[in-house]
Amino acid sequence: MLQNGIAKSVLNRLPLYLEYLIDLKEIEGYTGYVSATKIATDLELGEVQVRKDLAFVCKSGKPKLGYNLDALTERIKEYLGCNEPKKAIIVGLGKLGSALFGYEGFEKYGIHIVEGFDLENKEYEHIPIKKFNKENLKEFLKNESIDIGIICVPKNVAQEVCDILVEMNISAIWNFAPIRLKVPKNVLVQNENLAYSLSVISSIITNKQ
Amino acid sequence: MLQNGIAKSVLNRLPLYLEYLIDLKEIEGYTGYVSATKIATDLELGEVQVRKDLAFVCKSGKPKLGYNLDALTERIKEYLGCNEPKKAIIVGLGKLGSALFGYEGFEKYGIHIVEGFDLENKEYEHIPIKKFNKENLKEFLKNESIDIGIICVPKNVAQEVCDILVEMNISAIWNFAPIRLKVPKNVLVQNENLAYSLSVISSIITNKQ
DNA sequence: TATTTATCGGTATAAATTTATCGATAAATA
């Protein structure tokens, strides 16, 4: 299925390319042009696949040279929306929520986690976390323009939190609760489940022996 | 590509089915038989897809009724290796590492995180974390049989940690460092990057408006 | 007991994704 004209599979690889290209410049001091051949070798992907992927966002490949590193990087950033900063909030500051709240790695992609909400009175690195209740959250979302809601609450509360976010016109939800959230079609839900990933690993090594 | 005779796409959905089936029994009190039709509706998947997926692990579907809930649950558990407990360690007890270390959700899939290692002297809920250095880690892995290594260190140390794990014959690595680890073919590496997932969300909402 | 019904599971088809092939092209080299 195509997502805004780009294949899902391609979109999922774009952040990988971006990370790679940024490191290529910043860590390895690479400048000028980079070929699909090199990218493919380094990332252990097919050469043709890389070329096709890049063709989705960038039309500037030159025979014999490859792609202009800076231009390519910029085009992927643009496509991924890194240049249009987004605001996110986290609801549920348990272990995982707190880890995400403090993670600096999202900034690179233009995403700022601006606030956290929790049922209990908590603080994060001496900054008090906002108390979670329906009124509080609604009030906050009324005044701030938030793009992404990150749900890190237990599964029995997740739908309730989701409903508030939807009611306040959030664009997207990143859901860590192991539950299928019910939302209107115009709201994007991305489910993330770390236990599932680990379970897949466990399965593969179980069936290998 | 098939992974031990099962399609990758199918394997990735099995934990989802398992979670669903467990909840169906434990939370909703469901007993007896469950049909692919019901599963598909609840999980918002195609009915045929569910039937095909289940056919990979279970041959016991009955017309008009569906699958025996307990038998199906058991077969998926078996396939995912939940019945053959695995031991894992985490290297790197930063925010994310600590969150994973304390996460109870893995037990359901038969995975026990038995130890954590960090460069700094840390403790987790009053239990001291082992000091990470090459000798320490090697010594530990020599005495304990560990199946899965979880890498949560910064990217510039990740390969070094990986090499130690490989040297000590680990079966699988779950890698949270945004770097492509070099390992021999017999070692399974599963990369996980939360920033990538979030970036994809950001991209979709950017290009929608 | 005959009929209806819901669902399974096999075969066939379609869609998405990956991989292969190759002529065209721009730079590097002779």
Place this chain on the structure above:
DNA sequence: TATTTATCGATAAATTTATACCGATAAATA
């Protein structure tokens, strides 16, 4: 300037994944 070379980008083929269709079947119902 002619030739060689590495890479792009288009077209085609192969593979993987998802969906459609339908006869067979076991339970429920008449």
